[in-house]
Amino acid sequence: MAMNSRNRYGVSYAVNGIAFLGSGLGALCxxxxxVSYSIEVFMRYVLSAPTSWASDYVTYFLCGSVFLTMPLLTLEGSHVAVTVLQGRLPAAVERFAISLGLVVSAGTCLFVGWLALKQTHYNFVRGIDTMSLAAVPKWIIAAPIAFGFIVSGVILLLQLASVFRSCSESVE
Structure with missing residues (x-):
């Protein structure tokens, strides 16, 4: 029993660490x-020589910042939540509703993450680049999307396991 508990918390700590690492990378984005906008403003208004890449790169970095930060937001519960019925339902019904929401959310995140991972692999294997003046390999842009959804899905599954543990502890 102690080994399962230690293993479970080890997985949870590892996933939490991955979420924090992703958030740090999102902050770098x-x-x-x-930096990209500052260079663009300087080049455009001081040197009268606008860049051809800044707008595209800002879009790529925005994608990275959103999806790399997504798991930490999921972990902290900072995402959008509809809480109209929270606290107004009987405890058993509320636990069921929370569990159902976590199952649907985790399933959706893992499915979309799997699709994004397949697309990332496809882009990598085929060597597909973006269609812009400053072409970038598409897999670099798609990888954070897969990361965000897959890690968020795992976090939601861990939260579901926590709900089930609390239910079994309250029954005992």
């Missing part, structure tokens, strides 16, 4: 947006 926000910094890269700041």
């Amino acid at each position: 926000v910094f890269a947006i700041l």
Whole structure:
């Protein structure tokens, strides 16, 4: 029993660490947006020589910042939640509703993450680049999308396991 408990918490700590790492990379993407726009403004208004890449790169960094940060937001419960019925339902019904929401959310995240991972692999194997003046391999842009959805799905599954544990502890 102790081994299962230790293993379970080890997985949880690992996933939490991955979520925090992703969030740090997301913050670096926000910094890269700041740098890209600053270079663009300087080049355009001081040197009268606008860049051809800044707008595209800002879009790529925005994608990275959103999806790399997504798991930490899921972990902290900082995502949008409809809480109209929370606290108004009987405890058993509320636990069921929370469990159902977690199952649907985790399933959706894992399915979309799987699709994004397949697309990332496809882009990598085929060597597909973006269609812009400053072409970038598409897999670099798609990888954070797969990361965000897959890690968020795993976090939701861990939250579901926590709900089931609390239910079994309250029954005992």
